[in-house]
Amino acid sequence: MAGGNREPGRTVTSKVLAILEAFEQSRGALSLTDIAEGSGLPLSTTHRLVAELTDWGFLSRSATGRYQLGIRLWELAQNTGRQLRDAARPFVQDLFSLTGETAQLAVRAGHEVLYIERIYGTKRVPRASRVGGRLPMHATAVGKVILAFEEEWVRTAYLNRDLEQTTPHTHTNPRRLAEELEQIREQGYATTLEEVRLGSCSIAVPVFHTGRIGAGLGLVLASAQGASMTRHLPVLLGVSAQIERATVHIPLESLLGINRR
Amino acid sequence: MAGGNREPGRTVTSKVLAILEAFEQSRGALSLTDIAEGSGLPLSTTHRLVAELTDWGFLSRSATGRYQLGIRLWELAQNTGRQLRDAARPFVQDLFSLTGETAQLAVRAGHEVLYIERIYGTKRVPRASRVGGRLPMHATAVGKVILAFEEEWVRTAYLNRDLEQTTPHTHTNPRRLAEELEQIREQGYATTLEEVRLGSCSIAVPVFHTGRIGAGLGLVLASAQGASMTRHLPVLLGVSAQIERATVHIPLESLLGINRR
DNA sequence: CATTTGGTTTCCGCCCAGTGGAAGACAGTA
DNA sequence: TACTGTCTTCCACTGGGCGGAAACCAAATG
Numbered sequence: 001m002a003g004g005n006r007e008p009g010r011t012v013t014s015k016v017l018a019i020l021e022a023f024e025q026s027r028g029a030l031s032l033t034d035i036a037e038g039s040g041l042p043l044s045t046t047h048r049l050v051a052e053l054t055d056w057g058f059l060s061r062s063a064t065g066r067y068q069l070g071i072r073l074w075e076l077a078q079n080t081g082r083q084l085r086d087a088a089r090p091f092v093q094d095l096f097s098l099t100g101e102t103a104q105l106a107v108r109a110g111h112e113v114l115y116i117e118r119i120y121g122t123k124r125v126p127r128a129s130r131v132g133g134r135l136p137m138h139a140t141a142v143g144k145v146i147l148a149f150e151e152e153w154v155r156t157a158y159l160n161r162d163l164e165q166t167t168p169h170t171h172t173n174p175r176r177l178a179e180e181l182e183q184i185r186e187q188g189y190a191t192t193l194e195e196v197r198l199g200s201c202s203i204a205v206p207v208f209h210t211g212r213i214g215a216g217l218g219l220v221l222a223s224a225q226g227a228s229m230t231r232h233l234p235v236l237l238g239v240s241a242q243i244e245r246a247t248v249h250i251p252l253e254s255l256l257g258i259n260r261r
Numbered sequence: 262m263a264g265g266n267r268e269p270g271r272t273v274t275s276k277v278l279a280i281l282e283a284f285e286q287s288r289g290a291l292s293l294t295d296i297a298e299g300s301g302l303p304l305s306t307t308h309r310l311v312a313e314l315t316d317w318g319f320l321s322r323s324a325t326g327r328y329q330l331g332i333r334l335w336e337l338a339q340n341t342g343r344q345l346r347d348a349a350r351p352f353v354q355d356l357f358s359l360t361g362e363t364a365q366l367a368v369r370a371g372h373e374v375l376y377i378e379r380i381y382g383t384k385r386v387p388r389a390s391r392v393g394g395r396l397p398m399h400a401t402a403v404g405k406v407i408l409a410f411e412e413e414w415v416r417t418a419y420l421n422r423d424l425e426q427t428t429p430h431t432h433t434n435p436r437r438l439a440e441e442l443e444q445i446r447e448q449g450y451a452t453t454l455e456e457v458r459l460g461s462c463s464i465a466v467p468v469f470h471t472g473r474i475g476a477g478l479g480l481v482l483a484s485a486q487g488a489s490m491t492r493h494l495p496v497l498l499g500v501s502a503q504i505e506r507a508t509v510h511i512p513l514e515s516l517l518g519i520n521r522r
Numbered sequence: 523c524a525t526t527t528g529g530t531t532t533c534c535g536c537c538c539a540g541t542g543g544a545a546g547a548c549a550g551t552a
Numbered sequence: 553t554a555c556t557g558t559c560t561t562c563c564a565c566t567g568g569g570c571g572g573a574a575a576c577c578a579a580a581t582g
């Protein structure tokens with residue numbers, strides 16, 4: 001029965017996107033079979049769609065026959081939120097040069113922080129986040145500072161969920177977390193100590209845009225320097241103010257391609 | 262006649278990708294009608310596909326109802342060539358800090374240079390290139406240096422095409438360009454003087470990988486400093502060597518999602 | 523308030539692009 | 553040679569995609 005056993009209600013578009021997203025979970029290049037499994041599609045269907053995506057440059061095929069996301073996709077995606085990234089990057093770089101520590105800029109995407117910029121030196125640091133990566137908000141300094149200054153309903157909605165325990169030090173008690181956020185709002189910055197990953201701590205300040213919280217700007221340091229983190233506060237606040245000044249003229253809607261719900 | 266006048270042979274996939282690519286040409290957010298025009302699709306078809314793309318986060322809709330590329334796309338695309346970018350970025354940053362000039366890293370994509378990294382300060386420079394952007398190879402220093410060290414057949418293929426004249430100073434004579442490339446290969450670096458854009462000049466050195474040319478590393482400066490460009494050569498060569506060392510262990514095929522033809 | 527203008531959303535029956543099981547080709551490996 | 557895992561091609565069936573048309577909506581205009 002050719003074509004009989006098809007899964008109804010599944011659009012072609014959803015299949016194409018599922019194929020692309022299959023590359024997100026597993027690092028490195030995938031074989032056709034991997035893609036078929038990852039996207040939950042029959043092999044022959046996968047084969048056809050993958051071939052077309054490759055023609056368009058959205059996937060590329062290495063010498064070994066395995067596939068990976070193509071440069072065309074990356075090229076296209078550079079247009080997303082370019083204004084914000086272009087405007088903010090030099091300042092994040094300043095932050096890095098002035099402190100010598102890994103500097104990062106993140107925004108809220110749903111219930112997570114999404115890292116959109118990250119400047120680091122050649123020295124090795126235990127890294128949990130990466131550009132384009134997500135982390136739970138309550139475990140990171142940037143996340144906490146965003147949450148603290150976010151609108152009331154966002155905060156309560158967040159605290160009414162199960163809070164993931166990333167390390168033994170992650171704060172997951174909703175009540176105490178609410179208090180911590182209150183305190184962050186008062187003091188104007190947030191910190192974490194080995195809450196995402198053992199061996200590293202972080203500090204972050206808010207970046208506002210048109211009165212609302214727009215992003216979080218932070219530093220990641222080795223745990224050893226956790227005690228003296230706050231000495232970076234003046235620089236952090238200064239750079240944050242500069243980013244705010246550099247982005248005021250950018251209309252909110254073109255800042256990022258995020259569907260605010 | 263519903264569904265009668267359809268354009269045959271056009272796959273759904275191609276329509277979806279055409280919609281995404283429609284955002285590349287025109288800056289800023291697009292209305293549904295704009296997208297339909299840009300992708301050459303009927304309005305109702307566009308509407309259906311755009312709606313699904315939006316659901317998946319590949320497009321986002323602003324308060325005004327216009328569409329732009331979604332953060333989901335950007336997020337996915339960060340996985341493309343991450344190894345190369347992550348490894349190279351700190352060194353490009355060094356190049357910037359050491360020289361104070363806009364530093365950039367580019368690779369060849371077909372007959373053009375594709376800028377994959379670009380570090381610049383807050384001072385304004387006339388910029389022609391941008392991360393994710395392309396330029397003709399013969400008009401840029403990074404492009405020329407890549408072309409010069411590229412395999413013979415690539416070079417001859419390139420010179421047998423029409424060479425675009427970007428500014429009055431662009432070298433477009435194939436014969437003379439071949440000589441220039443020869444000289445670049447001997448001296449180990451390439452320069453341009455207002456060949457892409459009036460007011461700026463550039464200098465670049467090759468970055469090799471497994472014996473082949475892998476990328477071009479360069480600086481962009483204001484034309485005024487064109488005469489003394491070569492004083493940056495030692496730094497450029499040093500940083501290039503460091504990038505080579507940092508990327509030797511990366512398998513060629515996972516460097517970038519480029520289909521080498 | 524009626525009208526025009528410029529855009530977005532919904533509708534619906536036709537029909538071909540998409541489908542996926544199966545078989546064939548291919549490359550390692552035992 | 554047989555086996556195994558993977559990729560590629562084939563092909564007849566069929567429902568998801570299609571897109572013209574009409575309804576809808578909002579803002580500008582008379």
